[in-house]
Amino acid sequence: MINKPQVVIGTAGHIDHGKTSIVKLLTGTNTDTLKEEKSRGMTIDIGFAYLNNEITIIDVPGHERFIRNMVAGISTINIALIIVSADDGLMPQTHEHIEILHLLNIKHAIVVITKADKVENNIIDLVENEIKGRIQNTNFYNAKILRTSAKNNVGIDLLKKEIINLSENVEKIVDRGFFYMPIDRVFSKTGFGTIATGTVLSGKLKSNSEIIILPEQNNATVRSFQTHGETTETIKAGDRAAINFSSVEQTKLKRGSVLAIKNQIAPTSKIIVNIKMIENNNWMIKDKQLVHIHIGTSQVIAKVITFGIKILPGQSANVLLDLNNDISPLCDQRFIVRSISPMETIAGGKVLDNNPKFSKKDLKKNIQKIETDNSKRFLQSINRFWKKPLSIEGWSKFFNVSKNQILKWVNRNKVLVIDSIIYSSESLNKSKKEIIKKVEEFHKNNKYKKSISKEELLISLEFDKKWLEFVTNEMKNEIVIYESGYGLKNNKIDLSEVDLLIANEIESSLIDSGFDLLSSLRVYDKNQKKALNILYLLKDSEKVVQIDSDLWMHMNNYNILKYLLGRYFTKHTKLSVPEFKKMISVTRKNAIPILEFCDKIKFTTRVDNYRVKGEKLNAELSSS
Missing domain, CATH: 1.10.10.10 (Winged helix-like DNA-binding domain superfamily/Winged helix DNA-binding domain)
Structure with a gap:
């Protein structure tokens, strides 16, 4: 049974630069498993191999036509293995893959120069300098560059050692407190039935557990798991896993589906996101433009609602994505934006709100004010929902993070907690002013009544009942709390x-x-x-x-x-x-x-x- 956190490595690079050969030399596994792949001599779909009990390597296609498969493969990786052929240098798909890795916020990489036996060292020096220049403005600017030759088996042991060393220090997946796994492959096996594979992005799951398949919302029971070829009773965040289901038809699962615990995340066709355009291209995004969105292992078409602004190369903006199909993304999940035609990577993005509750008018007015930093966005949201504050558990579900993470944000933002309800000084003061205003209006229009009923005030303010009780208890110098309602302390009823x-x-x-x-x-x-x-x-x-x-x-x-x-x-x-x-x-x-x-x-x-x-x-x- 695997106990240590697993590390997932994904290949990237141009077609025929030797990604699959390198993986085979490292692991002994040929990841070209489809007949079509073997006949063409190129990877079309995602392939998987194991370096050891803790490290999985995902081999992704390098051909431009299969970029969606590539994005599905690397969306859940810890380390990128960027493959560059010594005799070709950086090619179009290499540039695009590097850009995609950066946009997906992949922070660790190793650059592998292959086919070193085919050219002189001075040529390899030029390729290496070219690579350094290309990655200098990425998250993995300090990636080690290693020279290899599959033909002569040169540099493979050193590469393997570097992968293991980097894996020991890589940032592990932050557990969000509930089970969540995007599916990247589905197949059927005689005697077992339907099997789905993917990388667990959050939480734990035990065999025989009940889960939900999203966005389709089909219920399923897990029969058994395998990870690294071994049967296990539990899978956890970071694991590469194969899940065997009880009585689930293969047609009910597909790449892009998500496995999750019930009542934690919902399907959606609209998400608020921040988009960052690539600098070195001629693409821009206009209001209501159609684009391809690659998020997790799913691909959908989206209409980009910019509310009239244009997003030019190098610029970023918050936008609403109106999707042609439901998806079930996580808050702060990264994604890739590609043009409809011709198919090119034009931007990356991050989900800011996966279940928007804004009116169209409010969204147009406030969308650019939404913070991209999740801790600051948490404080923003507290002040936005000041009439009906959420509990620790409520905010945990809202942001798809653990309760511990919410408490860290509480401390960072110096907000307050009462009976697990989270509120800020700003929301408390705003609520007090609104209560005074409503009770004053009531006394003005009802001079013979000493109090407004609790029900009438609750409806008028649109407050949460528990929140109204808490705030009014904090206002005993200004408000009199009667059995049936509230009145101002300084209110006097004088009869003629x-x-x-x-x-x-x-x-x-x-x-x-x-x-x-x-x-x-x-x-x-x-x-x-x-x-x-x-x-x-x-x-x-x-x-x-x-x-x-x-x-x-x-x-x-x-x-x-x-x-x-x-x-x-x-x-x-x-x-x-x-x-x-x-x-x-x-x-x-x-x-x-x-x-x-x-x-x-x-x-x-x-x-x-x-x-x-x-x-x-x-x-x-x-x-x-």
Whole structure:
């Protein structure tokens, strides 16, 4: 079983420069496995070989026609093996492959000059200088350059030693906290069924696990694994793996599909990305231009939405990609952009948002402000979602990273965490101001009410409920928190002499009405709006009770109702509607809303067509 982290090496270079021969000398494996490849003497599809138990070599095609296979192969590598023939030097596909490696942010490389036996040393010196000049502005500018000859078996041992040494120091894949593996090959084997291969980019997976195939969203069960030709119970980030499935048809899998744990990542047809154009070409990208996107092991056509700007050679910009097919990319995943016709590599990019939630108007206004650095983008996103902050787990899924990575960003950006909810000082202050503004507006328009209901404020602000509760608890010097709502601490309700007279008249009417429920119009028919406002004021003063939307009872009668119910249930276990009507001397018109109110406040509980004693009745009676 393989325990050490594995390293994946990918070849790159022009056709016929000896990539496959070098791999065979290093590993003993001929990676040209297809009949068509052997007959043509060139690699068409991706081939695989093992240098040792920890190192896999991926051999990719050098022919321009098969560049998509090449990108699929090197999208998951740790080290590039750039092959340059001594007798040809740098050729068109060599230049393009080097550019692709740089755009995919491959940081480690070894340059192998092949066929050294065919030319004089002074010619090789020129080729080596040419190579140094070509890679000086890449991520792998300090790559070692080695001279080899497959014919004379020269330099192969030194190359093998250098590969092993570099593999010991290479940056390993950062685990995102969940299993994710792009598929680069699918085949069927007699006695086993469907098998898919790829490099595990994140997480771990055990045999017999349930996974999902994306973007198709087909469920699958893993039967067994192999890595480096050995059966294993677990595969992990960095491993080259072959996965055998239980009862999954080969047609349900393809290169470009992704294997992942459920509920971690979703298919999408739109992604926000940052694109960086290659400097030394004549290509530019215009609004709504069609391009090929090579991301992971998948290839799709995308319409580039630039919102009117042109991206010229050497320039970078944030854009929206509208894809012709769903994909399931990771945030901050690198990709390659190629033109539709003629097919040329014109740019590289990075995914900034793999599930955009912007409106078109907001996206046009803000797309260029989106940070490319993920830590800064994290802080941006916290302030963007200030009304509904996410938890540590929520942000982990949003950015497709581990919870530990989120906590590192929390510390780096000096943001705050409460009950696992992440927020910034900016989002807290903004929320406080918005609450004050809404409550002030409410008091201005409802001068007789002491508080806005929690539900109304929540809907008005469009806040997350938990966030509203937290913020208002932080505002006790400015906000009064009532049982049913919120009011400003400095808000005063001053009734005029006329209003006081109306309030007294309303109270008298409700006392006299007993259990005959009155509406605002019936208690004061001269001005229904004023009557309703004063009723709410009396409710806040606990002088009246609101039975239904506009049906009212005086507190004195409410206390009598409570007493009558308590007395009834000392002798009986259930109460019917006719018995209730008789008890409080009302018609069904009043009995039903009063009973429903009693159910609501848990004085009673409805069971079929009867009421039984509710859990709150005893507590209310004992506190009276």
